[in-house]
Amino acid sequence: MDQEPFLRSRLFCPGPTPTPVAFRTAPLVRTPYHRSEEFYRRFLNCRSLMQEIIHSEVAPLILTCSGTGALEAAVQNLTAEGDEVLVIHCGRFGERWRDICKRYLCTVHTVEAPYGSVPDIGAIKTALIKNPGIKAVFFQGTETSTAVTLPIQTIADVIRQNSSALIIVDAISYLLAHPFDMQAMAVDVVAFASQKAFGLAPGLAFLGLSPKAWQGISKRPRFYFDLNDEQRSQDKGVSIWTPAIDLVISLEVCLERVKAIGTNAIADWHRQAASAVRGAMQALDLELLASDHFAHGVTAVRIPRGIDGKALTRHLREQYAATFAGGQGPLEGKIFRIGHLGFVDRFDLIAGIAALEFTLNDLGRKVAFGTGVGTYMKALR
Ligand SMILES: *Cc1c(COP(=O)(O)O)cnc(C)c1O
Secondary structure: OOOOOOOOOEEEOOOOOOOOHHHHHHHHHOOOOOOOHHHHHHHHHHHHHHHHHHOOOOOOEEEEOOHHHHHHHHHHHHOOOOOEEEEEEOOHHHHHHHHHHHHOOOEEEEEEOOOOOOOOHHHHHHHHHHOOOOOEEEEEOEEOOOOEEOOHHHHHHHHHHHOOOEEEEEOOOOEOOEOOOHHHHOOOEEEEEOOOOOOOOOOEEEEEEOHHHHHOOOOOOOOOOOHHHHHHHHOOOOOOOOOOHHHHHHHHHHHHHHHHHOHHHHHHHHHHHHHHHHHHHHHOOOOEOOOOOEOOOEEEEEOOOOOOHHHHHHHHHHHHOEEEEEOOHHHOOOEEEEEOOOOOOHHHHHHHHHHHHHHHHHOOOOOOOOHHHHHHHHHOO
């Protein structure tokens, strides 16, 4: 079957996510020079709107890089060679923290859990008590590769009770999909990026630091990501290096939209969407990867027996122009992931679930049309 004419491409990945037209067109209308009063005003407005979103004491920094750049900047600026750190991991992205810390010659302790579960709080406590020299603890808000969410507040509490280590969270696929409050959660460093819930193109990453984290900046050599230099420059209204100007202009439109809707309403929608999508998968007799701690921005589903995992995502994309994410690392070919992160609305997901129903039937797994879609609609009634 050739793809039908007029089929529209739809993204159902946990990043990049669909970009609203108003965000895309803002820089086309007008792109100011980055060393101008107009740009400084917009840049500072973005930092202060983001500060409201994450509830930080200090305005976050805007970096020109993908999300991993912000993770690297955190490790580079907050650890020194030989420092003991703890990495809590349960999937591909947690392993990324571990790998960056190793590359920067930290002494890395880990608390791990199998893909699909979350690490045990008791094991985190034990690791902290056994290794009192630990200076920083790294983990994810949402482990995007398995679609589970770590209990940030509980983990932060256990760290605070047993250690004075910095608490460093990759909230790249967590922010906006879940309620987040840096000060209430006692998080010291938070990283997030443009292409997830903010619905922008990739290219900007953000780093929020608590006063304690600012005091804890290490003496490593660094250049592009020197956060002290960045903060001095950004407090005047522009990054040291040329920023992704167009993305900053789009970001301002996005953040004004987020403010108008409200972060509570946004997180609440993500929770409802995730729950409705899980209901649809179960109605289609598909098994979820996780049994609890479900992420609100992405759902991971096991590939049913008898179907080739890669063929499933390929068929969705080639026949129905619906881009779902596959599995990563040991989960490659074993799961598919549906992103419902950012500016995805209730009707978009009907198209996604319908594309999945067509695909399952095409690939020989007979499901009654509307089974998933109907369950999803009833859940959102
Ligand atoms: C998307 C994502 C990243 C960032 O990856 P980049 O490709 O560098 O933008 C990091 N951590 C998590 C949990 C993510 O979901």
